[in-house]
Amino acid sequence: MIDKNGLASHLEVVRRESPLVQNITNYVAMNNSANALLALGASPVMAHWTAEMEEMVAIAGALVINIGTLDAEWIEGMLAAGRAAHRRGTPIVLDPVGAGATSHRTRTAWEIIEQCHPTVIRGNGSEIMALVNADVKSKGVDSTASSDDALEAAKALAVRTGAVVVISGPTDYITDGTRTETITNGHPIMTSVTGMGCTASAVVGAFVATGEDALLSATHAMAVMGVAGERAQKVAGGSGSMQVAFLDELYNLTGEALKNEVRQ
Amino acid sequence: MIDKNGLASHLEVVRRESPLVQNITNYVAMNNSANALLALGASPVMAHWTAEMEEMVAIAGALVINIGTLDAEWIEGMLAAGRAAHRRGTPIVLDPVGAGATSHRTRTAWEIIEQCHPTVIRGNGSEIMALVNADVKSKGVDSTASSDDALEAAKALAVRTGAVVVISGPTDYITDGTRTETITNGHPIMTSVTGMGCTASAVVGAFVATGEDALLSATHAMAVMGVAGERAQKVAGGSGSMQVAFLDELYNLTGEALKNEVRQ
Amino acid sequence: MIDKNGLASHLEVVRRESPLVQNITNYVAMNNSANALLALGASPVMAHWTAEMEEMVAIAGALVINIGTLDAEWIEGMLAAGRAAHRRGTPIVLDPVGAGATSHRTRTAWEIIEQCHPTVIRGNGSEIMALVNADVKSKGVDSTASSDDALEAAKALAVRTGAVVVISGPTDYITDGTRTETITNGHPIMTSVTGMGCTASAVVGAFVATGEDALLSATHAMAVMGVAGERAQKVAGGSGSMQVAFLDELYNLTGEALKNEVRQ
Numbered sequence: 157m158i159d160k161n162g163l164a165s166h167l168e169v170v171r172r173e174s175p176l177v178q179n180i181t182n183y184v185a186m187n188n189s190a191n192a193l194l195a196l197g198a199s200p201v202m203a204h205w206t207a208e209m210e211e212m213v214a215i216a217g218a219l220v221i222n223i224g225t226l227d228a229e230w231i232e233g234m235l236a237a238g239r240a241a242h243r244r245g246t247p248i249v250l251d252p253v254g255a256g257a258t259s260h261r262t263r264t265a266w267e268i269i270e271q272c273h274p275t276v277i278r279g280n281g282s283e284i285m286a287l288v289n290a291d292v293k294s295k296g297v298d299s300t301a302s303s304d305d306a307l308e309a310a311k312a313l314a315v316r317t318g319a320v321v322v323i324s325g326p327t328d329y330i331t332d333g334t335r336t337e338t339i340t341n342g343h344p345i346m347t348s349v350t351g352m353g354c355t356a357s358a359v360v361g362a363f364v365a366t367g368e369d370a371l372l373s374a375t376h377a378m379a380v381m382g383v384a385g386e387r388a389q390k391v392a393g394g395s396g397s398m399q400v401a402f403l404d405e406l407y408n409l410t411g412e413a414l415k416n417e418v419r420q
Numbered sequence: 421m422i423d424k425n426g427l428a429s430h431l432e433v434v435r436r437e438s439p440l441v442q443n444i445t446n447y448v449a450m451n452n453s454a455n456a457l458l459a460l461g462a463s464p465v466m467a468h469w470t471a472e473m474e475e476m477v478a479i480a481g482a483l484v485i486n487i488g489t490l491d492a493e494w495i496e497g498m499l500a501a502g503r504a505a506h507r508r509g510t511p512i513v514l515d516p517v518g519a520g521a522t523s524h525r526t527r528t529a530w531e532i533i534e535q536c537h538p539t540v541i542r543g544n545g546s547e548i549m550a551l552v553n554a555d556v557k558s559k560g561v562d563s564t565a566s567s568d569d570a571l572e573a574a575k576a577l578a579v580r581t582g583a584v585v586v587i588s589g590p591t592d593y594i595t596d597g598t599r600t601e602t603i604t605n606g607h608p609i610m611t612s613v614t615g616m617g618c619t620a621s622a623v624v625g626a627f628v629a630t631g632e633d634a635l636l637s638a639t640h641a642m643a644v645m646g647v648a649g650e651r652a653q654k655v656a657g658g659s660g661s662m663q664v665a666f667l668d669e670l671y672n673l674t675g676e677a678l679k680n681e682v683r684q
Numbered sequence: 685m686i687d688k689n690g691l692a693s694h695l696e697v698v699r700r701e702s703p704l705v706q707n708i709t710n711y712v713a714m715n716n717s718a719n720a721l722l723a724l725g726a727s728p729v730m731a732h733w734t735a736e737m738e739e740m741v742a743i744a745g746a747l748v749i750n751i752g753t754l755d756a757e758w759i760e761g762m763l764a765a766g767r768a769a770h771r772r773g774t775p776i777v778l779d780p781v782g783a784g785a786t787s788h789r790t791r792t793a794w795e796i797i798e799q800c801h802p803t804v805i806r807g808n809g810s811e812i813m814a815l816v817n818a819d820v821k822s823k824g825v826d827s828t829a830s831s832d833d834a835l836e837a838a839k840a841l842a843v844r845t846g847a848v849v850v851i852s853g854p855t856d857y858i859t860d861g862t863r864t865e866t867i868t869n870g871h872p873i874m875t876s877v878t879g880m881g882c883t884a885s886a887v888v889g890a891f892v893a894t895g896e897d898a899l900l901s902a903t904h905a906m907a908v909m910g911v912a913g914e915r916a917q918k919v920a921g922g923s924g925s926m927q928v929a930f931l932d933e934l935y936n937l938t939g940e941a942l943k944n945e946v947r948q
Contacts, residue, residue, distance in 0.1 A: 451715060
């Protein structure tokens with residue numbers, strides 16, 4: 157169980173410090189992720205050119221690497237950015253989108269893990285399981301595993317990599333292999349909005365940039381996602397207005413509301 | 421004239437089977453297309469890396485190739501994916517965005533047609549005419565031809581390529597060169613929302629992935645687009661809320677509503 | 685001070701002539717920019733492939749170059765398009781996103797200026813200052829300078845390049861080094877919507893494509909942005925609905941409203 161006052165005050169810290177979050181993310185979710193970071197009060201940068209990664213990472217409070225729309229050139233940029241961030245001690249969030257869907261994705265995720273040592277790895281159940289067991293096939297980028305099934309895999313991945321591992325699902329699990337936190341907020345309609353998982357990874361970026369403890373920071377971020385998602389669902393008339401309402405709720409979210417509505 | 425019960429039940433099949441639709445599409449419309457497929461209950465993947473096309477196509481129910489933001493590297497990915505899909509018998513939808521605007525686009529569209537043998541080609545009137553008659557110049561990516569003018573070109577293209585050809589417009593035409601279906605739903609404000617045509621191609625992908633007959637499946641998809649568009653226009657206050665309302669209507673669309681509101 | 689009737693009638697000209705605006709812009713803002721141009725009645729094209737730049741620019745009324753998500757291949761496309769536009773006398777708008785954040789961006793912006801001779805350069809205060817004084821560091825893509833501080837830099841840049849320079853901010857400044865116009869419309873929430881600056885550059889593209897005087901055209905565009913933004917803020921409940929409402933207001937904006945609400 158996390159401290160609710162600590163959660164509320166971490167949101168205020170993000171809004172006050174406005175951390176620069178550098179994202180190398182997929183084409184589909186760039187707009188959503190940038191808007192979510194702005195709604196939160198953070199400062200997003202989306203840049204991928206290998207040549208400028210060293211300089212860009214130098215001014216960033218966190219780096220988010222998302223392998224959603226992968227190709228060889230972008231992998232180069234991801235590795236350059238990730239190595240620079242690791243060298244500087246800048247926290248890294250890895251989103252292994254579609255791990256298990258193709259062997260190239262699983263392999264690329266592991267290349268990033270081994271060369272860049274991410275602070276947090278966030279995925280859905282299938283993706284996390286595929287990273288641990290290469291025989292798990294996921295169906296594209298959507299999860300076919302329940303997050304409960306994947307918790308054991310998450311713990312194993314955390315132990316093996318030293319990263320905090322986050323599984324998004326009806327229950328979110330956040331684990332370092334020993335300690336495990338849960339967040340049970342959110343709503344199924346969130347899976348009908350593209351890039352919601354990618355947005356979660358970006359939000360984790362803003363929280364690890366401004367927090368001491370990665371497990372706690374990632375839990376705070378998932379609480380924010382879940383509470384904003386639940387509030388948005390209450391006013392949304394479908395998946396289109398859900399995407400819009402989610403940003404509005406993120407923009408208007410107070411520490412007080414977060415504290416009152418989070419469920420663990 | 422299509423059977424309205426068949427139309428209604430095809431929508432239910434898409435929602436139930438949730439086909440994986442692999443898209444190589446343009447940067448502008450990726451978010452819209454993914455959201456439309458999710459709203460429909462389908463499962464979108466956006467991937468373009470040549471190295472993983474073979475594996476990605478192997479798990480897909482349909483492949484959508486859209487040449488909107490073209491370059492040499494992406495063409496390679498498109499051809500690799502298209503050849504893999506053709507070899508496996510996976511249906512392919514080609515959206516020849518901007519054919520006629522530059523000679524490179526017309527040529528690329530033909531390269532894809534000849535190497536990949538698309539099941540369906542969907543474009544606006546100008547684009548379809550430009551594919552048949554290289555002398556037709558289109559103004560960028562927007563159509564300057566009425567869809568009526570283009571019907572003859574569509575029939576010729578269908579006969580020449582073996583594909584079902586779809587022209588979007590005030591009246592949508594869906595033809596295999598012999599049989600021609602029409603859908604007259606929709607609203608002009610749809611042309612003020614970017615990526616609406618690209619979204620139509622993605623939706624066609626979900627329907628050909630789950631239908632036996634390509635002409636019928638493409639007609640069902642255009643009916644869904646038109647009915648959802650009309651319903652959205654009734655609640656939208658401009659082109660911004662139109663984009664959002666369209667996704668909501670797609671998300672909430674029932675077979676019953678579709679059956680009652682389709683016009684041919 | 686600009687003539688308000690001239691402003692109102694320029695909006696009508698954009699709607700009537702529907703200029704083709706060719707954009708080489710970043711992945712984050714492509715959808716927003718295309719939708720804003722459509723809402724305005726203009727005709728957007730997003731294309732970046734070096735091979736087709738000559739042909740694409742030949743049919744365009746203006747070219748917008750935005751360096752937001754830069755890499756080596758895209759720079760090639762930008763320079764090819766920009767040189768073709770300059771040769772043809774087609775107006776060019778340059779948006780030097782993140783100039784000052786990395787030395788590669790500052791250098792690339794200058795390469796484009798020197799090879800393509802933009803008609804208008806539009807950025808935030810930090811970006812414009814970084815172009816004039818390489819020692820200015822900006823924090824990512826968000827401005828840390830007040831636009832007032834940057835006005836002197838804008839004038840110097842205008843004199844040095846021959847371009848009209850636009851600084852977006854609480855007060856927008858539009859200067860050719862001698863004459864300076866201001867627009868004081870807009871609302872701070874606009875900075876919480878990603879790509880709003882990029883959208884401004886695209887809108888400037890539509891106005892320079894249809895106007896004689898670049899200073900006047902850029903001022904008209906900034907007036908449209910500011911008035912639509914203010915109207916949108918009145919109905920928006922947060923940054924998500926702000927993005928949507930802004931497009932609706934742009935779509936519904938009349939010359940009459942523009943004339944009555946612009947503030948200089």
